[in-house]
Amino acid sequence: MIEQLQKLPGVGPKTAQRLALHILNRSEDEVQGIAQALIDAKKQVGFCQTCFHLSAQSTCEICRNRDRDSSTICVVSDSRDVIALEKTREYDGKYHVLGGVISPMDGIGPEQLHIQPLVRRASTPEVREVILAISPSVEGETTTLYLGQLLKPFTKVTRIAFGLPMGGDLEYADEVTLARALEGRRELD
Numbered sequence: 001m002i003e004q005l006q007k008l009p010g011v012g013p014k015t016a017q018r019l020a021l022h023i024l025n026r027s028e029d030e031v032q033g034i035a036q037a038l039i040d041a042k043k044q045v046g047f048c049q050t051c052f053h054l055s056a057q058s059t060c061e062i063c064r065n066r067d068r069d070s071s072t073i074c075v076v077s078d079s080r081d082v083i084a085l086e087k088t089r090e091y092d093g094k095y096h097v098l099g100g101v102i103s104p105m106d107g108i109g110p111e112q113l114h115i116q117p118l119v120r121r122a123s124t125p126e127v128r129e130v131i132l133a134i135s136p137s138v139e140g141e142t143t144t145l146y147l148g149q150l151l152k153p154f155t156k157v158t159r160i161a162f163g164l165p166m167g168g169d170l171e172y173a174d175e176v177t178l179a180r181a182l183e184g185r186r187e188l189d
């Protein structure tokens with residue numbers, strides 16, 4: 001059990017041991033509940049066919065919500081960023097999850113990411129702005145510039161402001177910083 005737990009991100013040997021002992025002290029029913037929740041989530045949760053955010057249905061809650069502004073698409077690298085931006089409560093448009101960033105070193109090119117579906121969405125007349133909200137790393141910058149060039153012929157393209165620290169992940173930025181970054185977005189040159 002300790003070996004398996006250590007495979008989780010952020011869990012070192014000590015934490016794995018602590019979790020293992022904690023689990024052993026719970027009742028069998030409780031442990032069954034935890035295990036079942038993990039298996040159920042893995043079985044049921046897939047990707048939204050429109051925006052590629054995690055979803056238990058073919059279209060996610062955000063895409064289904066008619067109260068949200070369909071003219072704006074916020075592009076992020078993964079679902080954790082959607083969750084972080086949703087916490088700010090400042091954004092009421094739609095999202096598009098790329099599934100990573102362009103990283104030739106890791107063999108990730110544009111074709112490995114959900115970029116073609118994004119181009120299709122951005123080229124519909126309904127969409128008036130695409131906001132690029134990709135964490136500012138070297139790969140993130142490459143991805144932002146690539147998408148800017150690709151999408152500009154179709155719609156207005158903006159990027160979130162750099163109040164965010166270089167190399168800082170969106171998900172670690174506090175809500176106020178993130179809300180400001182979104183508010184201070186500017187059009188791509």
Ligand code: ZN
Pocket residue numbers: 048049050051052053059060061062063064
């Ligand atoms: Zn969706």
